[in-house]
Amino acid sequence: MTADVRNPLRILPAILAILVPVGSIAWIASVPQRLGILIYPEQIAALMLGAALAVVFFRACQEGRGLLNVMDAALGVAAFGLGLFVFIRFPVLSEGSFRHPTEALLLGIATTALVMEGLRRVIGWALIVIFVVMLLYALFGDWVPGALTGRPQPIADILRFLGTDSTATWGQALQIAAFVVVVFVLFGGLLLAVGGGDFFTQLSLRVAGNGPGNTAKVAVTASALFGSISGSAVSNVMSTGVMTIPMMRKAGFKPQQAGAIEAVSSTGGQLMPPIMGAAAFLMAELLQVPYRDIVVAALLPAILYYLSVFVQIHFISHRDRIPSMKDLDRTPMASVLAQGWLPMVGIAVLLVSIFSFNIRAELAAIWSIVAMVTLGLATSFFGPEERRLSPRRLLAAIVRTGQSTCDILLITAAAGMIIGLLTTTGLGFALSLYLLEFGGESLFALLVVTACVGVVLGMGLPTTGVYLLMASLAAPALTQLGIAPMQAHMFVFYYGMLSMITPPIAMASFAAASIAGAPQLKTSFEGFRFGWIAYLLPFLFIYKPGLLMVGGALDIAYVFISSAAALVLVTGGLVGHALRPLGWATRIVWTVLGLAMIAPIHELGGWTLEYAITALGFALLLFYAVVGHGETAQAEPGQAGNPPAR
Incomplete structure (x- = not known):
C-alpha cells in the first residue's frame, strides 16, 4: 500500500x-x-x-x-x-x-x-x-x-x-506574496536558467581585480548579485558559499573570516537594488508607492553596506599579508558581456519598464520574463548547453519557483492571521498608543527598543515575517511621531534582516560556518563585526534622511560622502590597519571620530558642530594619505603583518 x-x-x-x-x-x-x-x-x-x-x-x-x-x-x-x-x-x-x-x-x-x-x-x-x-x-x-x-x-x-x-x-499580506513576490522569484529563476549564474560569477571575477584579498572581493560581489535575486540570506550562502568560502580559505583567510564574509555579503543581497528581497515588495505595497521608490531609497545604504565590507577586506588583507590569487579563472570582459547578453536583456527590460515607462513592478517582471523566454527559446540552438533555454529547462524553472515560494506563501498567510487578530482585538491600536507615549518621552529610546524587538523576532523568523509584524506594530507609532513612512519602514526592514548575522542565533553565519568548517559562534561574531555599519544605517534613516534620497542634492551628497569617509575611519580603527599599521592611540581616535561623523551631532550641537567634526575627519584622512608618519608608520608589537592563516 x-x-x-x-x-x-x-x-x-x-x-x-x-x-x-x-x-x-x-x-x-x-x-x-x-x-x-x-x-x-x-x-x-x-x-x-x-x-x-x-x-x-x-x-x-x-x-x-x-x-x-x-x-x-x-x-x-x-x-x-x-x-x-x-x-x-x-x-x-x-x-x-x-x-x-x-x-x-x-x-x-x-x-x-x-x-x-x-x-x-x-x-x-x-x-x-x-x-x-x-x-x-x-x-x-x-x-x-x-x-x-x-x-x-x-x-x-x-x-x-x-x-x-x-x-x-x-x-x-498573502496577496502581495502571491501576486508580486512569486513572479519576481520566477524572474530570478529564469535569469539563472539562461546563464545568469555564470554571468554573475564571471562578472564578479572581473570586478574583484588582482589586488590583495581579491578572492573575498569576488565572494562579496557574487553574493550581492545572487542575493538580490534569491532574497534569502541562508539559501544564498548555501548556493554561492560552496564556491567562495573554499576559495577564500585557500587564499589565506581564516575559516571564521571566510564564513563571516560570505554570510554578511549574502545577507546584504536583500538590500541591494534593483531586485531586493521579498520584504521590499511588501513594503512597496504597504506604503502604496511605486517599487522604484523603494529601489531609489535603498540604493545609497546598500552601497555603503558593501563599501564597508570591501574596505574591511582590503585592510585585513594588507594587515595579514593575504596575497592576491593570480590564477583565478577569468573570462575576458568582452566575452563575459557577449555570453551574458540574455540575462542583461532581462534585467534591462525590467529596469526600463519600471523607471522609464512607469509600469508596475510585477507587470514589468512579466514583460522581462516574456522577453527572456522568447529570445531564449528562439536562440536555444546556439551557444553553450548551459545557457540554452530549452522547454524542459523552462518547465524546471517554473516548478522550482512554485516549490521555493511555498515558505513565503505560508509565512504571509500566518502573518495575515496575526495582523487580523491584532486588528480585530484592538491590541495593535493599544500597542501603538503605548509606543507613542514611550516615544514622546524619547524617540531614540523607542528606536532602540524597536531595533531590539526586530532582531529578537528575526532570530526565529524569516525577514518577511519580521517585517510584516514590525510594520504592523512599530512603524505606525514611528510615523505618528512625525517620521516619514519610508524612513519608519526602512528602519524596521533593516533590523528584521540583521538577525541573520546577529549572535547568538545568526542563521546565515551558521550556514556559512558549516561550509567553512569553523566554529559557529566565532563565525557569527566575525559576521557581526563585518556588518557593523548595518546596525547604524537605520538610525541615519531617521536622523539623516538624505541617505534615503530625501531632500536636496547637496544634503544627499553630504550624508553619503561623510558616511563613506566615516566608515573608512571606523574600519581602520577596528582592524588596526589602513594600508599600514595603526597604533592603539590612533585606532581610538579614528574609531571615535568616525562614529562622531556618522552620529547626528546636529541634533545636539547644531550643524556648525557637525560640519566641523566632518571637516576634521576628512582632514585626518587626507593627512594620513599624504603626510602621515610617526605612530601610524610604526607597527606595535603584535600589529605587524601576520602570516596568512591556512
Whole structure:
C-alpha cells in the first residue's frame, strides 16, 4: 500500500508547484478580467496557498514511511481541497458568513490547522507561538491588566473570522506574496536558467581585480548579485558559499573570516537594488508607492553596506599579508558581456519598464520574463548547453519557483492571521498608543527598543515575517511621531534582516560556518563585526534622511560622502590597519571620530558642530594619505603583518 501511495506522489508536488506561478501570472496579466470572469484576488490567492500547502505535505510524504506517508498524503489532499473550496465559496462566505455559521466555522478550523501545520514544517515553531499568544489574547484579553486590556471573543467567532475575512488569512499580506513576490522569484529563476549564474560569477571575477584579498572581493560581489535575486540570506550562502568560502580559505583567510564574509555579503543581497528581497515588495505595497521608490531609497545604504565590507577586506588583507590569487579563472570582459547578453536583456527590460515607462513592478517582471523566454527559446540552438533555454529547462524553472515560494506563501498567510487578530482585538491600536507615549518621552529610546524587538523576532523568523509584524506594530507609532513612512519602514526592514548575522542565533553565519568548517559562534561574531555599519544605517534613516534620497542634492551628497569617509575611519580603527599599521592611540581616535561623523551631532550641537567634526575627519584622512608618519608608520608589537592563516 505504501508503494501505491508513494509512486504517484513523485510527480504530484511538481504539478501542484506549477499552479503557483501560473496563478500569479494569470492574475497580474488580468486573464480572468479579459475573459469576462468576475473573480476576487482572495480566490486566486487561496488556490495558490492550497497548492503550496499541498506541495509541502506531499513532499514530506516522499520522505516518510507507512502510516506517516498516508497521513501526509491525506493532509496534502485536504490542503488542495481547502484552496479549491475557498476559490469556489469565498464570494458567498465573505459577505454572508453569518448565514452559514457552521460552514464558516469548519472553514476556519481547517484553515488554521493546515496553515499552522504547514508552517511548522517549513520554518519551525516561532511564528506559531506568536499566533497562539495572539489567539489567547483574543480569548482572554480581559485578564490583561492596564492599558492593554481587551474584550474577550468567542472562539467560534475568531475561527470564522480567520477563515472568511479579507483582512485575515486571505488578506493583503498573502496577496502581495502571491501576486508580486512569486513572479519576481520566477524572474530570478529564469535569469539563472539562461546563464545568469555564470554571468554573475564571471562578472564578479572581473570586478574583484588582482589586488590583495581579491578572492573575498569576488565572494562579496557574487553574493550581492545572487542575493538580490534569491532574497534569502541562508539559501544564498548555501548556493554561492560552496564556491567562495573554499576559495577564500585557500587564499589565506581564516575559516571564521571566510564564513563571516560570505554570510554578511549574502545577507546584504536583500538590500541591494534593483531586485531586493521579498520584504521590499511588501513594503512597496504597504506604503502604496511605486517599487522604484523603494529601489531609489535603498540604493545609497546598500552601497555603503558593501563599501564597508570591501574596505574591511582590503585592510585585513594588507594587515595579514593575504596575497592576491593570480590564477583565478577569468573570462575576458568582452566575452563575459557577449555570453551574458540574455540575462542583461532581462534585467534591462525590467529596469526600463519600471523607471522609464512607469509600469508596475510585477507587470514589468512579466514583460522581462516574456522577453527572456522568447529570445531564449528562439536562440536555444546556439551557444553553450548551459545557457540554452530549452522547454524542459523552462518547465524546471517554473516548478522550482512554485516549490521555493511555498515558505513565503505560508509565512504571509500566518502573518495575515496575526495582523487580523491584532486588528480585530484592538491590541495593535493599544500597542501603538503605548509606543507613542514611550516615544514622546524619547524617540531614540523607542528606536532602540524597536531595533531590539526586530532582531529578537528575526532570530526565529524569516525577514518577511519580521517585517510584516514590525510594520504592523512599530512603524505606525514611528510615523505618528512625525517620521516619514519610508524612513519608519526602512528602519524596521533593516533590523528584521540583521538577525541573520546577529549572535547568538545568526542563521546565515551558521550556514556559512558549516561550509567553512569553523566554529559557529566565532563565525557569527566575525559576521557581526563585518556588518557593523548595518546596525547604524537605520538610525541615519531617521536622523539623516538624505541617505534615503530625501531632500536636496547637496544634503544627499553630504550624508553619503561623510558616511563613506566615516566608515573608512571606523574600519581602520577596528582592524588596526589602513594600508599600514595603526597604533592603539590612533585606532581610538579614528574609531571615535568616525562614529562622531556618522552620529547626528546636529541634533545636539547644531550643524556648525557637525560640519566641523566632518571637516576634521576628512582632514585626518587626507593627512594620513599624504603626510602621515610617526605612530601610524610604526607597527606595535603584535600589529605587524601576520602570516596568512591556512
